[in-house]
Amino acid sequence: MIDLEGALTDLAEHLDHPDGHELADTVRDRITANPRHADRCNRRVRALVAVAAAAVFLTTAVVTIGPARQAVADWLGIGGVEIRQGQPVPTGANPVPGSPGPKRPPNASASVDRAQTRVQFHIATARGAGRLLGVGVDRRVPGGLVVLTYDRFTLVELASYRDHLPPVEKTVDPKARIEHVTVNGQPGHWISGAHEVAYLDRSGNFKVDTVRRSGAVLIWEHDGVTFRIEGPVRLAEATRIATTIR
Amino acid sequence: MPSLLVTNDFLPKVGGIQLSDAHLRHSGTLFAPAVYAGDNMDRISDMELVIGARKGDAGAFSALVDRYRVPALRFAYGIAGDEAEDAVQDAFVKAFGKLEGFRADAAFRPWLFTIVANEARNRRRAMSRRSKLELRVRGRAETPDAGADDLAVARDERRRLLDAVAALPDLHREVLALRFFAGLTENETAQVLSCPLGTAKSRLSRALDLLRGALDEEVSL
Numbered sequence: 354m355i356d357l358e359g360a361l362t363d364l365a366e367h368l369d370h371p372d373g374h375e376l377a378d379t380v381r382d383r384i385t386a387n388p389r390h391a392d393r394c395n396r397r398v399r400a401l402v403a404v405a406a407a408a409v410f411l412t413t414a415v416v417t418i419g420p421a422r423q424a425v426a427d428w429l430g431i432g433g434v435e436i437r438q439g440q441p442v443p444t445g446a447n448p449v450p451g452s453p454g455p456k457r458p459p460n461a462s463a464s465v466d467r468a469q470t471r472v473q474f475h476i477a478t479a480r481g482a483g484r485l486l487g488v489g490v491d492r493r494v495p496g497g498l499v500v501l502t503y504d505r506f507t508l509v510e511l512a513s514y515r516d517h518l519p520p521v522e523k524t525v526d527p528k529a530r531i532e533h534v535t536v537n538g539q540p541g542h543w544i545s546g547a548h549e550v551a552y553l554d555r556s557g558n559f560k561v562d563t564v565r566r567s568g569a570v571l572i573w574e575h576d577g578v579t580f581r582i583e584g585p586v587r588l589a590e591a592t593r594i595a596t597t598i599r
Numbered sequence: 600m601p602s603l604l605v606t607n608d609f610l611p612k613v614g615g616i617q618l619s620d621a622h623l624r625h626s627g628t629l630f631a632p633a634v635y636a637g638d639n640m641d642r643i644s645d646m647e648l649v650i651g652a653r654k655g656d657a658g659a660f661s662a663l664v665d666r667y668r669v670p671a672l673r674f675a676y677g678i679a680g681d682e683a684e685d686a687v688q689d690a691f692v693k694a695f696g697k698l699e700g701f702r703a704d705a706a707f708r709p710w711l712f713t714i715v716a717n718e719a720r721n722r723r724r725a726m727s728r729r730s731k732l733e734l735r736v737r738g739r740a741e742t743p744d745a746g747a748d749d750l751a752v753a754r755d756e757r758r759r760l761l762d763a764v765a766a767l768p769d770l771h772r773e774v775l776a777l778r779f780f781a782g783l784t785e786n787e788t789a790q791v792l793s794c795p796l797g798t799a800k801s802r803l804s805r806a807l808d809l810l811r812g813a814l815d816e817e818v819s820l
Contacts, residue, residue, distance in 0.1 A: 355811075355814070357807055357810060357811055357814075358779065358807070360756075360757075360760055361760070361764075361775060361778075361779035361780075362779050362782075363757070364736070364757050364760055364761060364764075364779070364780075365673050365779055365780040365781075365782070367736045367737050367754075367757050368673055368676050368677070368734070368735075368736065368737070368761070368780065369676075369734075369735035369736055369737045369738075370672045370673060370675075370676035370683050370684070371672060371683065371684040372672075373668045373669070373672050373684055373687065376664055376665075376668050376672075376684070376687065376688060376691070377661040377664040377665050377668070378661075379688055380660075380661070380664050380688060380691045380692055380695070381657055381660070381661055381664075383688070383692050384657070384660070384692060384695050385657070483703070484703065486646075486647070486650070502650075504646070504650065504703040505703060
C-alpha cells in the first residue's frame, strides 16, 4: 500500500512552482512604494540618507552646545535628557545610543543582573507589561545607559547628573508636539513627532545617534534615573507601562 | 566629521550574530542595518524579525519573506497554480501592513499562512471561472545516481499523484496543501482553516481517503 503522506511530502519538493528568488526584493519594492507603509519601512533605510544631514547637525551641535548652550531659551530639561526645538530632523534619525534591535539573550533576567554591574544606577524593569527580549548596556554615556527591549516597547534608562551637562540631548522637530505630563507623580514629557537624539560622549562632545527614530516617546525622571519609553503610540499606554516600572 | 568611538558593548547583535565594526563605520554613523543572512539565521526567531520589521527594519521583513517563501509558494501553487507567485507576493505585502496587529503571543507561521490562504483562494475563485486547475511537477532529474528509467517512473508517479490532488475539491486540496506542501502541523493547519483541531484532522483524513480512492480507481482502469 502506498505511503500516501510520504508521497505528498515528496511531491511538495517537486512542484513546478516559481522559485520566487526575487520575491523579497519585489515585496520590499512594493512596500516602500506604498505611502501607507513607507514611513515604517523606510525608517532605517532613510537613516542612511540622513547621515549627511546628521553630520551637519553634529557639527552644529558641537559648536552651539558648548558655551552658548545656556543661551538657548527653549530647552526643556528632564533628568539626563535635554530637549530643544531644532531644525527639522532628517528622516530616519532616532534616539539615543542603544539600538533596541531584535536581540534575545538566552536569559533576559540574567542579562539584567549582568547589566546592573556595569551601570551606576539601579536598573528598574517593567513588571507584567510585556516580555523582556533583550538587555543592552551602552557605556559611552557617562554612568551608563541601559536599553531594555520588550516585545511591544523599548525602555531606556540612564543616570541623571544635575551638576553636569545632560548626557543626552534630544532635538525635536518644530512640528513635533510636546506635552507636559505627570508620570508616576513626576514631571515628564510626551513627545509625538520627529525627534533626534545626540548624546554626550566621554570627551564631552555631543554625538548624533541615528540608530532609530520613534514616533512618540515618554520621558520622565525618578530618583536620579531618567526613563524613556518608546513604542506605544498613545500616551495612555505609555503611562500604563510606566506604572509597572520598579 | 569626527569619528565615533563605539565600544563592543553596543555593537548591534542580532540573534547571536555580532555585526562587525565595519558595519558601524558608515560615515561615522551609529546606524547599521542588521544583516539577516548566513548560517545563524535559524537562531533568529520569527518574533525577533517581526519586532525588527515593526520598528521599520525592511531587512527583517525581507528575512521573513525569504524564510517562508518556499512553503508559501508550494501551498499557494496547490491552491492557485500559476497564480501562486502573485498570490504570495500580495500576501506578504498585506502581512507587512498588518504587522502592527500581530499579537506578540501568537505564532507567526499560521498567521502568515492565513493571509496567504486568503490571497490564494481569491485567485482560485477568479480562475476557476475560466479554467480548471493545472499543476505540474518539475521535469528535471533530482537524483544524479539514479537510473534514467527510475527517474522517469518517479516523475510519472508524482505527476499521477499531482493530477489526483488537482482534481480534489478545493476544501480538501487546501488541507492537504497546508499539511504536506507547506509542512504545517495539524494545529497550525486548524488555525489557518479557522476550525477546531478535530475538524481539521477529519478533513485531512477525508482528503487522504478521496485521494487514495482516486488513485486506486485510476489503477483499476
